[in-house]
Amino acid sequence: MNDPELNVFETELKKLRPAKASEELITRLMEGRQHAPVPTPTRKDGRAHPGLLWKRILWVLAPACAALVLLGVLLNSDRNRPTRAERTSTAPEPPVRITSAPEAAREEAEDALEIDRYLVASFETVAESPERGPVRLRVDQWLDTVVFKDADTGIAIERHIPRVQVVPVRFESY
């Protein structure tokens, strides 16, 4: 079939229009689009927008800083707590210290609770993100041992909680 005949045939085919989509489908498409997340801004070269990159760094740093602060508080309270030898000694007890109720409650809770964190494994890996390309991740496997002791009843509750922490690391590509 030569080209002019092909063109004529194409023209005739184009006169047929695809069957219209039902209003139900149109509505579904519009509703689906409204529920879709807003596309993240990207530059023409496909890399993330600088403002977005800083947001992501902050998103990672904020919980990391909070975790560090909490760890510092716990370590500090652990250092100030009397040792077991001191607690079980038969030496005369120091005079009772009168503290405010919340402070007393906090100290009592800290005395009853012991948390130990063991780093079981740590490794780095690279994951492929469909939007951003390769993403470098540091994976830390922790085992938290939480011991709660009730001084009144002598009951001790111990739990071992495995935890995985995944932190994206800036990926340098060349």
Added chain:
Amino acid sequence: MEVESTEAKWQKWVREHAAKFLLFARQKARCEADAQDLVQEAVLEATQRSSTSGPPPTALVFATIHRRAIDLARREDRRTGRERATPQAAETWFDSTVEQRELEQLIEGAMKQIPEIYREVVTLKIWGELTFAEIGETLGIPQNTAASRYRYGVTELRKITKGVLA
């Protein structure tokens, strides 16, 4: 005002292109419900993947329909409550007047006879209004292959219709 114009732009885009997407999806899916789901999911995914805030490129939507249809065909056939509850709508591929109905049935029948690799290229070129480069991107084939398949497909269609159209 800007939000309204964006919404109006979206609605216009959906109404303009939904029929083309549905035509392509109907050729890939086993039933009407699957075809509509393919279109909905593809539009949503293409919107999410698109770097623009407006409607996604049509070639991206077609490519997503193509890929999702392959995934769907591999999965177990699952009948949904919607498909059981509502009667299957007539799956006519083309809009036609009374006079065109016979022609529409002829072309639709011919399209179903030619191999799928030709049918999808013909659909994307004639009714999807894509270029051969875009068709190649959509189907994952070289541009020249897309052009060859299109020529073979249209030639076969003309043979089947036996010169009724032209």
